[in-house]
Amino acid sequence: MNTLNESQYNAVMYNSGPSLVIAGAGSGKTRVLTYKVAQLIREGYAPNSILVLTFTNKAAKEMKSRITEMVDPRMARYVAMGTFHSQFSRILRDEHEYIGLTRDFTVYDTTDSKSLIKSIVKQMGLDEKLYTTNVVSGRISAAKNRLITPDNYGDKEGVTYDVLHRIPKVKDIFREYVERCKIANAIDFDDMLLLIYKLFVQHPEVLEKYQERFQFILIDEYQDTNLAQYKIIKLLADKHHRVCVVGDDSQSIYSFRGADINNILQFQSNYPEAKLFKLEKNYRSTENIVKAANSLIKRNSHRIPKTLYSDNGDGHLIKVYNPENESEEADVVVRQINRINRDENVSYNNFAVLYRTNSQSRVFEKKLRESRIPYAIYGSLSFYQRKSVKDMLAYLRLVVNPKDDESYLRAIKTPSKGIGDTTLERLRNAALERGVSLLEATDDLEGTEIKAAAGKRLIAFTEGIRKLRAGMSELSLIDLTKRILDFSGLMQYYSADNQDNDDALDNIDGLIKNITDYVEEKGKNDEIPTLSSFLSDAALQTDADKEEDVNTEKVSIMTVHASKGLEFDYVFIVGAEEELFPSPRCVADDEIEEERRLMYVAITRAAKRCFILYTNKRTRFGKDIYPQRSRFISEIDDNYLEMGNSFIERNRPTHISTSSYNKPTYSNPNPSLHKLVKPSIGLGAMASSDATKVKVGDMIEHSHFGVGEVLELIDAPSGRQMKVNFKNQGIKLMILKFVKFKILS
DNA sequence: TCTAGCTCTGTTTTT
């Protein structure tokens, strides 16, 4: 304990009530958390009664290994430590019968959930230009993060917003989405929070069990919690009030994902007896870096007052470079890395290049490769998101949960099995009519429009999956996996020459290896590895969590977001330009404040030296733009800045000088109003009351599909549906209450 | 039903 400073010590020792630890960048936050867990164990708390929630698996893992060094490893092992999502999904599996799922439910990742939304939008015959997957999935996700279900969606501003944006049917899509997830025995990321909340509210006895179990709750990165997380913690801590949250309001950068900075700003009013601890001593950076960061962040108005300080000596000023274009920008970075690496004998591991958007990585990859500097990109496509891996996962998932429709669609299409869009649409219709999953729908193809040959193929596939499923209990996980891989035909498919993508086979090998490793690891702990448990872990794995290979030296390149929690001696912040950093999407004051916090995070990653770069010309969307330097550079006190030698502010020729030159000159004071007056695409006039009058044989006109004849009216679990034969679009099954059409005749 | 090749469009950050 004598290695802690006074405020760290106080924060660690105070355990008799709720506490808020404001931990500035580099102030030893993880240290406080780990010591605190150790201290709690010393005070007599059983390890499994301590719940520690983090945002990344990596943070959890690191903390666990540090704790293992401090207390008996056999105790450390039982501390309930993990991400919100992993801890909560475990509870959901244990309590699955309360929420109407089987234990083997699937976790839909973002891709799955977006593809489901897309299919629903199509099914409802809505305009896909208006109801884009990104917009709709964003609306649904935001709703769930605020604990809103289809039943109470839009009581307040929700519907107004949707109406204003001409997407009033989001509520109906939401409802159908929830229904389809249920049929598929699947939940999405946001459900892990929402369903836990519902479980606790609707079943007080379950809540009480977990209140009793978790005697002490610790939360890392509290500034990034959303409403759902706040409410769940509030419930869990309601009995003992032993909750300690650690975070830094200045590093709240995830509001786009529902994080609410007010959770941390208002912690003390939410927990009136809470004690506040501030860790203001920065152990990471030089004084210049800390002061520069302070001078920037103090421009934000919504903050918990604090002043970070360092006693590591002044160090260098932050160096600002102004290369001509992005290629030169990468050159400057490469040159500096080479120079420092050579002259000061600094390992590549100590360098990081940070950018605002992923698309900026390309030039750096190219230049680093050309200069033979090893590098690693963080937070790129997760291993489990890669095409070939997802293909194989689809088969694995389907065996565990045959109702998983998204996996069904993927598996039946790759490799192709003579089943095309037409058959799948017919199968979907059959499934919708009966309220079952796609695979279940193949059990009875009578009365569907599916052609005999296609039907045979569907049935063969179903039988194959069922046979594999039967092997689940008998075979070892390894043997089962081999059999599934065999059945999938993916190896042959990807080894055929027609695939230009050589990585596919490697990736599948990688997945098999992950399973082998998983079996081994579980074996060590005397646990039985099952496919189901492997998949539920895999679903929560992200790229940032992968083992770090400390042996190979490499420069790290990543987004600023991905860099949170990391530190590097030398940091290059590139693309510090208006319309890029800050992002052009951020206009409101609080949005700009978040961008400023993002810049603050970027600067405070640096221990020894920080470089900021901006260019005069950049290619975006294939076109040249001429950016202005970021306002954030001018907001940093010049006392801590230095302009790079050969790149002193030059007088640029006026004809290309500013980005505003390229922008349209009109001003649009109210963007949402702008959207509002966009001309209607002509469906507004159609009466939805026709839905009650329609009968078989009617000719109808649909805004999107055109004219068609009503073939059949069907009463299905999700509501009355009609089957329409459209002149140009073929037969569609539509849910009556959602469809806007008029009866012709 | 499948594929190749064309056009169009939209691009922030991610547990």
Next chain:
DNA sequence: CAGAGCTAGA
């Protein structure tokens, strides 16, 4: 520029 969607032809 890349990915998605669409069309035509096998």
